Amino acid sequence: xxxxxxxxxxxxxxxxxxxxxxxxxxxxxxxxxxxxxxxxxxxxxxxxxxxxxxxxxxxxxxxxxxxxxxxxxxxxxxxxxxxxxxxxxxxxxxxxxxxxxxxxxxxxxxxxxxxxxxxxxxxxxxxxxxxxxxxxxxxxxxxxxxxxxxxxxxxxxxxxxxxxxxxxxxxxxxxx
Numbered sequence: 001x002x003x004x005x006x007x008x009x010x011x012x013x014x015x016x017x018x019x020x021x022x023x024x025x026x027x028x029x030x031x032x033x034x035x036x037x038x039x040x041x042x043x044x045x046x047x048x049x050x051x052x053x054x055x056x057x058x059x060x061x062x063x064x065x066x067x068x069x070x071x072x073x074x075x076x077x078x079x080x081x082x083x084x085x086x087x088x089x090x091x092x093x094x095x096x097x098x099x100x101x102x103x104x105x106x107x108x109x110x111x112x113x114x115x116x117x118x119x120x121x122x123x124x125x126x127x128x129x130x131x132x133x134x135x136x137x138x139x140x141x142x143x144x145x146x147x148x149x150x151x152x153x154x155x156x157x158x159x160x161x162x163x164x165x166x167x168x169x170x171x172x173x174x175x176x
Contacts, residue, residue: 025148025160027167029174035134035141037173043072044079044135050087054154055161059085062162063130066169079135086129089150126150126157128164144168 031037048056063083064074072081125147132142146164151157 025146025164025167027144027146027164029142029144029168029171031142031174032140037141037175040080040134040141040173041072042075042079043067043081043083043132044075044077046082046084046133048085048087050085051089052087055087055157058158058161059087059128059165062165063169066165066172070169070172081141082133082135084131084133088127088129089125126160128161130165130168142172142174 045060048059050056050059063085067083068074126149128144128146130144131140133139134141146168148160148164151160
């Protein structure tokens with residue numbers, strides 16, 4: 001097999017793996033750089049919005065676990081911070097192209113003989129947004145956003161939620 005053909009096959013293999021690599025969980029956080037997080041020790045829950053009512057308690061439990069592991073404690077009123085969360089689901093189009101026939105018609109400028117078949121699939125992607133507001137000023141002090149491909153199995157999605165929340169709060173609280 002000549003070097004150019006090997007390079008083309010390696011490139012096609014890399015492209016075929018892109019959807020798998022692209023489905024990894026993505027996590028981003030940002031915060032108000034003027035906020036003094038050392039003054040925050042308590043929190044209360046505000047609104048949690050999700051299309052799946054069963055996930056509301058799972059989101060609360062995961063965030064509670066993360067915040068309490070950082071030494072914060074929940075209080076029914078008079079908290080330093082109010083926590084809100086939004087969980088959304090939408091479909092992302094994923095395109096996969098398979099090439100057939102690297103036969104004698106292959107040339108540097110393109111394919112001679114052979115066929116390309118492209119399939120389109122809707123992939124459900126979940127997004128979780130967790131916001132922390134200074135309760136007295138009502139100003140946003142921290143936001144975490146996690147995105148991941150969803151499973152058709154609720155247990156898997158619960159695992160993904162817990163991992164996402166762990167990643168969101170891994171470097172929390174931010175150093176002022």
